[in-house]
Amino acid sequence: MRTAIYARVSTTNNGQSPEMQLRELKEYCERRGWKIAGEYVDTGISGAREKRPELDRLMADAHRRRFDAVVVWKFDRFARSVSHLLRALETFKALGIEFVSLSEQVDTSTPTGRMIFTVLGAVAELERSLIAERVRAGLRNARAKGKKLGRPRKAVDRARIASLRRSGASWAEISAQLGIGRGTAYRALQSLPKNRPQKAC
Secondary structure, eight states: EEEEEEEEOOOSGGGTTTHHHHHHHHHHHHHTEEEEEEEEESOOOOOOSOOHHHOOOHHHHHHTTOOOOOEEEEHHOOOSHHHHHHHHHHHHHHTTOOOOOOOTEEEEHHHHHHHHHHHHHHHHHHHHHHHHHHHHHHHHHHHHHHOSOOOOOOOOOOHHHHHHHTTTTOOHHHHHHTSSSHHHHHHHHHTTOOOOOOOOO
């Protein structure tokens, strides 16, 4: 089994080092007789960050099928959230790559590990459904109270637009001066009574 191991520490201060994680990951792979095909280590990078160079490289190599399993020390070393973890696990599943987290003792190559993955997915789906329902309930409540939803319309001074056009101002200049889109300005001018259409530029 070709294996990728991933480790991360948020800071190099206070003696933090990925070496402890790497040592345990290597020992685990050795016990199972798995060959380490690559080491991916992000040092001094927060788990909340969207971009992590080594994690991004690991995911790219996963799509190239350069390994058959990914082993991490702990979920929070690998993923920044449950949804991020599930997206990664779904990607690995589609690619036929197993995932192991030592601290949580999760191994998707085993029936128990697959069950945990299924439960996590169900919990995440329930959370998304509850959030969506709360949003819909809030909108219904706001409408019932007579509140107008959506972005408030911006007042458009059509006479000012017409004056600027007569003075030779371009649509881009009018848009910048009045703080509205070119299309909005053009439509506002077209709506004036007896206004002859003017070509946008």
